Amino acid sequence: DTAVSQTPKYLVTQMGNDKSIKCEQNLGHDTMYWYKQDSKKFLKIMFSYNNKELIINETVPNRFSPKSPDKAHLNLHINSLELGDSAVYFCASSQAIGAGGRNEQFFGPGTRLTVL
Amino acid sequence: AQKITQTQPGMFVQEKEAVTLDCTYDTSDQSYGLFWYKQPSSGEMIFLIYQGSYDEQNATEGRYSLNFQKARKSANLVISASQLGDSAMYFCAMRETLWAGNMLTFGGGTRLMVKP
Numbered sequence: 001d002t003a004v005s006q007t008p009k010y011l012v013t014q015m016g017n018d019k020s021i022k023c024e025q026n027l028g029h030d031t032m033y034w035y036k037q038d039s040k041k042f043l044k045i046m047f048s049y050n051n052k053e054l055i056i057n058e059t060v061p062n063r064f065s066p067k068s069p070d071k072a073h074l075n076l077h078i079n080s081l082e083l084g085d086s087a088v089y090f091c092a093s094s095q096a097i098g099a100g101g102r103n104e105q106f107f108g109p110g111t112r113l114t115v116l
Numbered sequence: 117a118q119k120i121t122q123t124q125p126g127m128f129v130q131e132k133e134a135v136t137l138d139c140t141y142d143t144s145d146q147s148y149g150l151f152w153y154k155q156p157s158s159g160e161m162i163f164l165i166y167q168g169s170y171d172e173q174n175a176t177e178g179r180y181s182l183n184f185q186k187a188r189k190s191a192n193l194v195i196s197a198s199q200l201g202d203s204a205m206y207f208c209a210m211r212e213t214l215w216a217g218n219m220l221t222f223g224g225g226t227r228l229m230v231k232p
Contacts, residue, residue, distance in 0.1 A: 031218055041155075041205060041225050048217030055217030090161060097218040101168070104151060105220060107161035 003027050004108035006091050012114045013081060021076045021111045023091030030096035032074035033105060034066060037088040049074050050097045078113075086115045119143065120208050120223035128229050129198045136183070137193040137226045139208030145169075148212050150191040151220065152182070155205040164206075167191055195228075203230045 004025045013019055025032065031050040037043045047066045048055040054066065063079045078085060091108040121140045129135040141150065152164040167175045167182045175182040183192040195202055205227050209220040 033219065035220075043207065043209075043222040043225075045217075045219040045221070048219050050217070055219070057219070088159065092161075094218060102149070102166040103218065104163045104166060105218075106163070107153075110159050110161075 004091055004093055004106050006089075006108040006111050008111060009109065010112050010114075012116065014116055015081055015083060017081050018077070018079045019081060019113070020078070021089055021091075021113070023074050023076070023108055024072055025091075025093040025106070025108075026072065027093055027106060029093035029106075030071065031094050032068070033092040033094075034074065034076050035090040035092065035107075037090060037110070039087070043090070046076075047074075048097075081113075081115045083115050086113055088112050119221045120210055122206075122208055122223035122226050124226045125224070126227040126229070128231055129195075129202075131200060131230055131232050132197055134194060134196045135198055135228065137195070137206050137208075137228065138190070139192055139223060140188070140190045141208070141210050142189060143210065143212055145212045148210055150182070150184070151209040151211065152180070152191075152193045153207045153209060153222075154202075155207065155225070156201075157204070161207075165193065198230045200230050200232060203228060 007022045034046040046060045065077045068074045088110045090110045092105040094105045148169045150167045154162045165177045165180045167184045179196045181194045205225045207225045208223040
């Protein structure tokens, strides 16, 4: 059983388009995240979403918006795509913030977005 | 300033030997957690090991151990008896105060290559 899944795995699109990446977790976790990994493999947090509370990394452009229809899903919408948005996007999940201890994050397989 | 620094962009190790991957961190928080993740060429992120800032003993998970030196702010990963399957990118990450969305800050990664 896949713990954290993302669709699509690959996404190729033109500049200016709007696209979405879906994420689902079946771990019963309360917190979900989106990370961006650039071409140099650097990973950066974009959002954290816990119990309807959204925490945003201030460096993320407002063209990016997470949407959570329920606790098991956190989708990423990107408007007006730019060349610099090309990257691998990872969804992750963990137990609730404040759970303490290890509370490691489980990552999805990633979505490779290419903007032409 | 970099919060997580991994000074070794790439390393080679002979199969069956031990290898240490360096990680230094910077935080003013008293309570924080340090993580190591592995990213094979297939792209997924795999959790390896965790060390809490208040843990008195170094963490161990099978062939992985963490050499935690709090005063030096270092959390080096030691892999014993390297295997060919250990060839991958390795990321050190830090989770600071729990209110900050439980988000992880990653280092730039170290690419480990195991030679047969």
